[in-house]
Amino acid sequence: MESSLHQVWESAVGNSFVPTVGKGSQFFLGFSLLTIGFLLTGLFGLNRSLVNVPIIGIPASAAFAFGAVYMICAVGVYV
Amino acid sequence: MRPLAIATAVLSFASAVVCVEKGNLTKPLTSKLILPSTFKPAQNFKNTNLVHIINLEKNYPKESINVVIENVASTPQDEYFIPFTSQQMATIGGLEVKDRKDSESPLFEVDAVDDTQFYRIHLPAPLAPKAQQTLGISFYYLSALNPLPAHIAQADKQFLVYTFSAYCQSAYDTLKQKTEVKLPTTTVPEYTIVPGTKGSPESPQKQGSKFTYGSYGEVPAGAVEPVKVRYEFTKPLIHVSELERDIEVSHWGGNIAFEERYIMTNRAANLSKQFSRVEWASQTYYNPPSTAVRELRFPLRVGSLEPYFTDVIGNVSTSRFRSNRREANLEIKPRYPVFGGWNYPFRVGWNADLKKYLRKLSGGEGYVLNVPFLEGPKQPEGIEYEHIELRVILPEGAENVQYSTTVPLVSVSTSLHRTFMDTTGRTALTLTAINIVDDLRDRELIVTYDYPLLAGFRKPLVIFVTFLSLFAAAWGIGSLDVKIKSKRS
Numbered sequence: 422m423e424s425s426l427h428q429v430w431e432s433a434v435g436n437s438f439v440p441t442v443g444k445g446s447q448f449f450l451g452f453s454l455l456t457i458g459f460l461l462t463g464l465f466g467l468n469r470s471l472v473n474v475p476i477i478g479i480p481a482s483a484a485f486a487f488g489a490v491y492m493i494c495a496v497g498v499y500v
Numbered sequence: 501m502r503p504l505a506i507a508t509a510v511l512s513f514a515s516a517v518v519c520v521e522k523g524n525l526t527k528p529l530t531s532k533l534i535l536p537s538t539f540k541p542a543q544n545f546k547n548t549n550l551v552h553i554i555n556l557e558k559n560y561p562k563e564s565i566n567v568v569i570e571n572v573a574s575t576p577q578d579e580y581f582i583p584f585t586s587q588q589m590a591t592i593g594g595l596e597v598k599d600r601k602d603s604e605s606p607l608f609e610v611d612a613v614d615d616t617q618f619y620r621i622h623l624p625a626p627l628a629p630k631a632q633q634t635l636g637i638s639f640y641y642l643s644a645l646n647p648l649p650a651h652i653a654q655a656d657k658q659f660l661v662y663t664f665s666a667y668c669q670s671a672y673d674t675l676k677q678k679t680e681v682k683l684p685t686t687t688v689p690e691y692t693i694v695p696g697t698k699g700s701p702e703s704p705q706k707q708g709s710k711f712t713y714g715s716y717g718e719v720p721a722g723a724v725e726p727v728k729v730r731y732e733f734t735k736p737l738i739h740v741s742e743l744e745r746d747i748e749v750s751h752w753g754g755n756i757a758f759e760e761r762y763i764m765t766n767r768a769a770n771l772s773k774q775f776s777r778v779e780w781a782s783q784t785y786y787n788p789p790s791t792a793v794r795e796l797r798f799p800l801r802v803g804s805l806e807p808y809f810t811d812v813i814g815n816v817s818t819s820r821f822r823s824n825r826r827e828a829n830l831e832i833k834p835r836y837p838v839f840g841g842w843n844y845p846f847r848v849g850w851n852a853d854l855k856k857y858l859r860k861l862s863g864g865e866g867y868v869l870n871v872p873f874l875e876g877p878k879q880p881e882g883i884e885y886e887h888i889e890l891r892v893i894l895p896e897g898a899e900n901v902q903y904s905t906t907v908p909l910v911s912v913s914t915s916l917h918r919t920f921m922d923t924t925g926r927t928a929l930t931l932t933a934i935n936i937v938d939d940l941r942d943r944e945l946i947v948t949y950d951y952p953l954l955a956g957f958r959k960p961l962v963i964f965v966t967f968l969s970l971f972a973a974a975w976g977i978g979s980l981d982v983k984i985k986s987k988r989s
Contacts, residue, residue: 424904424905424906424944424945424946425904426868426902426903426904426946426947426948427904427944427946429861429868429946429948430859430868430870430946432861432862433859433860433861433862433868434859436859436860436861436862437855437856437858437859437860438751438754438854438855438858438859438860438867439754439855440751440752440753440754440854440855442754443754444753444754444755444853447753458967462971465971465974466974469974469975469978469979470975471975473975474968474971474972474975477971478967478968478971478972479968481967481971482963482964482965482966482967482968482971483960483964485963485964485967486959486960486961486962486963486964486967487960489921489960489963490752490921490959490960490963491752493920493921494750494752494753494755497806498920499748499750499752499753499755499757499851500750500752500753500919500920500921500922500959
């Protein structure tokens with residue numbers, strides 16, 4: 422007795438979903454990225470110029486963005 | 501006085517209306533066609549041979565009818581009806597029909613006919629005149645076993661009563677039939693004796709814990725012969741009036757989170773005296789059969805992690821989780837032994853790695869998720885669920901959601917569920933089922949969905965844009981000249 426999508430499940434065998442970052446390294450990655458983000462923000466604070474908005478702001482924002490997502494996963498809120 | 505009387509009458513009418521609406525909720529909602537209430541199925545079939553088996557070994561009656569049907573009409577027929585009473589219609593669950601001669605055959609399509617108390621079976625191919633087919637029909641009733649006496653002492657034995665018909669209910673004439681009752685014990689203090697008629701001996705015939713009514717000769721359509729058995733069953737009658745089960749999929753975390761919220765009642769005989777803690781504690785060493793729920797065992801899938809068990813007060817510490825490479829058993833003890841008539845609402849939850857439940861479809865952005873529909877406790881005495889609401893919360897931005905399961909459902913809807921770090925909300929698929937028992941425990945639910953790459957990056961993208969605008973704002977505000985100085989002429 423099988424449901425109608427059972428064949429779809431069987432056809433995808435050997436194609437298990439693997440996350441980009443495993444559960445074990447989420448905290449390390451999240452913490453490192455957030456630290457980089459905070460350091461770059463400090464650096465930006467020393468010299469707030471228009472050139473520094475893309476040069477420091479973009480990497481800092483990206484570090485915050487991915488760092489926050491991985492950190493909230495690492496503490497058990499799987500978003 | 502008169503306004504008061506009018507107000508009372510209006511109130512009672514209103515409450516009656518509310519009750520009727522509430523009552524309607526328990527009716528199967530799967531009907532496709534409304535027939536007049538005077539509907540009678542045409543006499544197109546004859547039951548050549550019928551065996552009705554009533555299994556009372558668990559705390560809900562499971563009935564199966566194996567019947568050889570013959571088309572007695574002159575044209576091919578593909579609709580076979582089974583009649584039920586309105587009470588049975590409200591408590592029946594999991595009605596399934598298959599071809600007894602072909603174990604590989606898929607389940608037949610079955611629907612409830614509204615307004616009249618019939619289930620309609622659609623035969624996969626019309627049955628030619630004079631041709632025969634063997635059907636295996638199985639179903640169960642919830643809240644159908646009642647303790648008698650209804651109040652017993654803490655250590656007393658419990659006896660249950662079940663009323664059924666010695667003639668199997670059928671909308672067609674039956675040439676030959678018998679009803680077998682499988683009881684959990686041989687202690688059956690009372691049962692109805694049906695006197696023998698010409699050619700048939702007195703019923704029931706007893707064989708250990710199995711009682712057989714019949715066999716009977718030709719019986720007309722709709723005939724009933726009510727009989728009753730009262731038997732020992734000193735076990736809890738676990739009834740879950742509401743189960744909310746959430747399954748949350750996280751692609752970023754590689755995790756699948758399960759949470760189940762139960763409102764559990766024990767339908768066993770109530771205590772005739774006040775509960776005695778001393779008597780309970782002194783008995784615990786001997787572990788005698790009891791009508792109280794002491795422990796619930798959840799055999800979870802191997803690889804389940806981080807379980808929790810809480811109730812309205814908070815964490816309940818009387819739980820054990822045994823997890824290794826072969827098993828993951830969550831054993832919980834309620835805060836108090838749940839005796840007859842007592843309630844215990846609680847919640848359990850656990851996590852698991854997503855890779856065992858989710859597969860990526862080749863080509864495109866499709867994913868297929870395979871989860872058990874029900875993972876409740878596995879008790880030897882059985883568990884019945886009156887209402888189940890299963891929510892599959894997919895990642896934010898998942899679209900084109902499709903599902904399939906062999907569990908009979910009453911309603912399906914898709915909505916948005918908003919929680920941490922969401923902007924628009926996650927796609928949630930809500931499946932509702934009523935009158936389900938733990939026999940259907942390991943039925944799978946398969947959900948397929950598309951999850952575009954951009955939707956996956958929505959969360960970091962939103963945070964990225966927010967922080968970048970903060971940097972820009974810090975530069976913009978910082979470069980404003982707000983110094984207080986004198987105007988130069």
